Amino acid sequence: xxxxxxxxxxxxxxxxxxxxxxxxxxxxxxxxxxxxxxxxxxxxxxxxxxxxxxxxxxxxxxxxxxxxxxxxxxxxxxxxxxxxxxxxxxxxxxxxxxxxxxxxxxxxxxxxxxxxxxxxx
Amino acid sequence: xxxxxxxxxxxxxxxxxxxxxxxxxxxxxxxxxxxxxxxxxxxxxxxxxxxxxxxxxxxxxxxxxxxxxxxxxxxxxxxxxxxxxxxxxxxxxxxxxxxxxxxxxxxxxxxxxxxxxxxxxxxxxxxxxxxxxxxxxxxxxxxxxxxxxxxxxxxxxxxxxxxxxxxxxxxxxxxxxxxxxxxxxxxxxxxxxxxxxxxxxxxxxxxxxxxxxxxxxxxxxxxxxxxxxxxxxxxxxxxxxxxxxxxxxxxxxxxxxxxxxxxxxxxxxxxxxxxxxxxxxxxxxxxxxxxxxxxxxxxxxxxxxxxxxxxxxxxxxxxxxxxxxxxxxxxxxxxxxxxxxxxxxxxxxxxxxxxxxxxxxxxxxxxxxxxxxxxxxxxxxxxxxxxxxxxxxxxxxxxxxxxxxxxxxxxxxxxxxxxxxxxxxxxxxxxxxxxxxxxxxxxxxxxxxxxxxxxxxxxxxxxxxxxxxxxxxxxxxxxxxxxxxxxxxxxxxxxxxxxxxxxxxxxxxxxxxxxxxxxxxxxxxxxxxxxxxxxxxxxxxxxxxxxxxxxxxxxxxxxxxxxxxxxxxxxxxxxxxxxxxxxxxxxxxxxxxxxxxxxxxxxxxxxxxxxxxxxxxxxxxxxxxxxxxxxxxxxxxxxxxxxxxxxxxxxxxxxxxxxxxxxxxxxxxxxxxxxxxxxxxxxxxxxxxxxxxxxxxxxxxxxxxxxxxxxxxxxxxxxxxxxxxxxxxxxxxxxxxxxxxxxxxxxxxxxxxxxxxxxxxxxxxxxxxxxxxxxxxxxxxxxxxxxxxxxxxxxx
Numbered sequence: 001x002x003x004x005x006x007x008x009x010x011x012x013x014x015x016x017x018x019x020x021x022x023x024x025x026x027x028x029x030x031x032x033x034x035x036x037x038x039x040x041x042x043x044x045x046x047x048x049x050x051x052x053x054x055x056x057x058x059x060x061x062x063x064x065x066x067x068x069x070x071x072x073x074x075x076x077x078x079x080x081x082x083x084x085x086x087x088x089x090x091x092x093x094x095x096x097x098x099x100x101x102x103x104x105x106x107x108x109x110x111x112x113x114x115x116x117x118x119x120x121x
Numbered sequence: 122x123x124x125x126x127x128x129x130x131x132x133x134x135x136x137x138x139x140x141x142x143x144x145x146x147x148x149x150x151x152x153x154x155x156x157x158x159x160x161x162x163x164x165x166x167x168x169x170x171x172x173x174x175x176x177x178x179x180x181x182x183x184x185x186x187x188x189x190x191x192x193x194x195x196x197x198x199x200x201x202x203x204x205x206x207x208x209x210x211x212x213x214x215x216x217x218x219x220x221x222x223x224x225x226x227x228x229x230x231x232x233x234x235x236x237x238x239x240x241x242x243x244x245x246x247x248x249x250x251x252x253x254x255x256x257x258x259x260x261x262x263x264x265x266x267x268x269x270x271x272x273x274x275x276x277x278x279x280x281x282x283x284x285x286x287x288x289x290x291x292x293x294x295x296x297x298x299x300x301x302x303x304x305x306x307x308x309x310x311x312x313x314x315x316x317x318x319x320x321x322x323x324x325x326x327x328x329x330x331x332x333x334x335x336x337x338x339x340x341x342x343x344x345x346x347x348x349x350x351x352x353x354x355x356x357x358x359x360x361x362x363x364x365x366x367x368x369x370x371x372x373x374x375x376x377x378x379x380x381x382x383x384x385x386x387x388x389x390x391x392x393x394x395x396x397x398x399x400x401x402x403x404x405x406x407x408x409x410x411x412x413x414x415x416x417x418x419x420x421x422x423x424x425x426x427x428x429x430x431x432x433x434x435x436x437x438x439x440x441x442x443x444x445x446x447x448x449x450x451x452x453x454x455x456x457x458x459x460x461x462x463x464x465x466x467x468x469x470x471x472x473x474x475x476x477x478x479x480x481x482x483x484x485x486x487x488x489x490x491x492x493x494x495x496x497x498x499x500x501x502x503x504x505x506x507x508x509x510x511x512x513x514x515x516x517x518x519x520x521x522x523x524x525x526x527x528x529x530x531x532x533x534x535x536x537x538x539x540x541x542x543x544x545x546x547x548x549x550x551x552x553x554x555x556x557x558x559x560x561x562x563x564x565x566x567x568x569x570x571x572x573x574x575x576x577x578x579x580x581x582x583x584x585x586x587x588x589x590x591x592x593x594x595x596x597x598x599x600x601x602x603x604x605x606x607x608x609x610x611x612x613x614x615x616x617x618x619x620x621x622x623x624x625x626x627x628x629x630x631x632x633x634x635x636x637x638x639x640x641x642x643x644x645x646x647x648x649x650x651x652x653x654x655x656x657x658x659x660x661x662x663x664x665x666x667x668x669x670x671x672x673x674x675x676x677x678x679x680x681x682x683x684x685x686x687x688x689x690x691x692x693x694x695x696x697x698x699x700x701x702x703x704x705x706x707x708x709x710x711x712x713x714x715x716x717x718x719x720x721x722x723x724x725x726x727x728x729x730x731x732x733x734x735x736x737x738x739x740x741x742x743x744x745x746x747x748x749x750x751x752x753x754x755x756x757x758x759x760x761x762x763x764x765x766x767x768x769x770x771x772x773x774x775x776x777x778x779x780x781x782x783x784x785x786x787x788x789x790x791x792x793x794x795x796x797x798x799x800x801x802x803x804x805x806x807x808x809x810x811x812x813x814x815x816x817x818x819x820x821x822x823x824x825x826x827x828x829x830x831x832x833x834x835x836x837x838x839x840x841x842x843x844x845x846x847x848x849x850x851x852x853x854x855x856x857x858x859x860x861x862x863x864x865x866x867x868x869x870x871x872x873x874x875x876x877x878x879x880x881x882x883x884x885x886x887x888x889x890x891x892x893x894x895x896x897x898x899x900x901x902x903x904x905x906x907x908x909x910x911x912x913x914x915x916x917x
Contacts, residue, residue, distance in 0.1 A: 010622060010625065010626055010629070012625075012626040012629040012630050012665065012669075013629055015629070015630070015665075016629040016630050016632050016633055016636075016662065017629055017632060019633075019636050020632055020633075020635050020636045020639070023636055023639045023640070024639070054618075054710075056712045056714070082617075082618040082619070082620075082621035082622050082625065083614060083617070083618045083621075101621075102621040102622060102624065102625040103621055103624035103625040103627070103628050104625070104628065105628050105631075105632070106628060106629065106631075106632030106635045107632075107635060110635075
């Protein structure tokens with residue numbers, strides 16, 4: 001059972017996305033901020049992380065991305081943002097696997113997750 | 122050799138030199154030709170006069186006297202002709218007949234020398250100690266022509282003097298006086314012809330007369346004759362005293378002095394003489410200044426007024442106002458009929474009329490442009506900063522068919538001007554001033570022109586300043602606009618982000634459809650309860666979708682408000698609404714749980730007359746800055762090694778480089794815009810409630826407060842934070858354009874305090890800042906209420 005970790009402060013992610021992915025056979029964890037997410041990620045070691053660029057707290061998406069990479073966690077990371085793509089290159093450079101611009105449908109989210117999971121194999 | 126011979130030959134020499142100079146200086150000019158002929162006659166006459174005075178026998182004396190009369194025969198008519206040309210009357214019908222008549226007489230007299238009807242003989246006259254001619258029967262004819270032509274000529278000079286322009290007037294005065302004296306002096310030689318025992322002393326001074334007249338008309342600008350006469354008289358007076366007093370003392374007191382000092386008595390006289398000679402010049406100078414002050418009082422006053430006007434115009438920064446002021450000053454002070462200013466248009470290669478006045482006509486009919494290679498511009502360029510008058514052009518005219526002169530004369534006429542003063546700046550002709558005739562019809566004196574040149578150079582400086590200020594303002598306006606737009610861009614971008622989030626939420630909730638689909642596909646059997654749950658969940662999702670859509674709509678509405686880009690449409694705006702807009706945008710970025718946000722803004726506060734978009738921008742930026750400052754401080758406190766970059770307001774060191782761009786303008790605008798900033802940079806306040814040392818355990822504060830003071834029609838607003846504060850060093854530069862440029866999460870540019878200040882000032886308000894580094898900052902804004910601005914309008 002692949003593990004999916006969603007880091008986004010938008011409550012509808014937990015309400016709506018989580019049930020969907022669970023039906024698809026994922027184990028889903030959520031967190032609303034970087035501070036909350038990082039320790040959990042280290043413990044759970046998810047396969048895919050859905051990471052929003054703008055979060056509460058001190059760390060923003062890029063910061064969290066860096067931290068995850070520094071800890072050499074093996075998760076695939078999909079960045080999610082509502083703004084322009086000018087940090088896209090930076091995110092990809094730091095090591096994000098995919099970069100999506102909101103709004104995206106649940107279907108697209110699912111397909112992206114499947115895509116990055118398939119990358120290693 | 123007798124005195125007479127010597128002076129006669131001095132006359133010859135000087136007059137011949139004058140002849141040559143006159144001829145060489147401008148041989149094509151009519152007046153020069155006439156003077157040349159007259160000088161020639163005088164030179165010939167005086168040459169043979171000299172020989173005659175030195176003649177050892179009667180026979181040679183007789184021959185010389187005949188030849189001198191040959192020269193002399195033409196003197197009267199050439200003088201008369203010279204005068205006519207000088208006053209430009211030589212073409213008149215009446216005068217032409219007179220001239221013809223005069224020349225005929227001269228020729229006749231000339232021919233008479235071959236007989237003894239003019240010069241009968243010579244005899245030794247003791248009074249002059251040499252041979253001297255005796256008058257023939259027809260000598261009286263010569264005397265008659267002499268007095269007739271000299272007399273009438275002088276009379277014409279006298280009559281014409283009043284109607285001539287200033288410079289010619291002076292000339293004529295000189296010539297009139299010299300001719301009067303000269304002709305009388307010349308006439309002193311006549312009596313002796315008839316054995317009347319009068320010493321012909323006039324002949325000693327003929328050279329003086331020709332010299333004086335030559336100076337008068339060869340030099341273009343002459344000192345006012347009144348000044349010359351005054352100075353000469355005072356000089357004579359002073360030196361008569363200086364020399365006379367010792368002399369008188371010597372004469373009167375000699376016996377006593379000899380008694381007292383024996384042989385050395387003359388030393389006393391010498392001593393007195395030296396003392397007087399020492400103080401003589403000072404007395405001369407003093408008397409001269411006093412006399413001239415009285416003589417030239419009116420002119421001096423005019424010049425003082427002009428000098429004052431020259432200084433005053435330097436304070437204008439608006440080009441149009443400046444040009445009007447220059448023209449008004451000129452017309453008022455110089456009492457002239459017209460003044461106009463032309464300035465160079467670099468790109469169009471012309472000088473355009475920028476301002477003109479011909480009271481009462483505000484837009485006199487003058488050429489709108491003068492091209493770069495017109496005769497006038499060429500002439501002005503050649504002469505550097507020397508002013509040009511039409512008189513001078515006339516003076517240097519090379520004859521009646523001088524094309525350049527005619528072209529220039531036409532230009533002057535089309536410009537309705539008498540005097541043109543060029544304005545030079547860094548070696549280039551920037552423009553020129555045109556001055557018309559004086560109401561008094563008198564011309565421009567040398568002093569007038571000098572003072573006007575000073576005015577012109579001040580005007581040039583002021584004009585350059587005004588143009589530069591104008592360009593500066595334009596540039597600033599452009600910078601301001603792009604900063605505004607950039608800031609709006611950021612705000613719009615943030616709002617766009619918020620809308621996207623709403624849509625994502627909608628998508629997420631709608632994603633329940635995917636979940637339902639999966640469930641249906643699984644073909645599992647659902648119990649009644651399970652079905653009920655699914656329906657309820659659907660209902661919730663749909664409702665939530667609706668909510669998110671509504672929220673999205675609100676955000677769009679604020680974007681729409683932004684869309685009304687700063688038109689200058691002011692309307693009454695409530696501060697509360699403005700802050701709502703700003704906060705609405707910021708709600709996205711700012712985590713309001715990280716600090717204490719205090720808003721003390723009542724709905725009952727009076728409204729401000731303004732542009733809600735611009736004001737929204739102002740508060741958006743101030744609150745954004747405050748938030749960043751708080752974050753900085755929090756960073757600094759949690760990380761002791763963290764160094765605050767720059768001024769505590771800039772998150773990025775690039776701001777210093779940007780400050781360097783256009784530093785000259787920065788300092789200038791700082792001087793121009795100083796209002797309350799200098800005062801504020803000194804004072805620092807402890808922000809909030811003494812969070813200084815205890816920042817780690819206390820939550821930071823961001824406060825927005827608005828209040829009115831009694832009897833003060835202003836709304837006072839304070840935005841304060843307990844953030845990083847601003848270093849003392851950076852306080853003076855705070856409002857300098859683009860000094861503060863920061864990036865917020867790498868997106869867009871902050872408005873910069875300069876632009877904020879411009880907006881506040883545009884709303885007729887004031888902004889100031891107090892800050893203590895490490896503790897916090899407070900921005901204070903004062904804006905007139907809508908009521909107050911209305912009051913202004915009704916009063917105006």
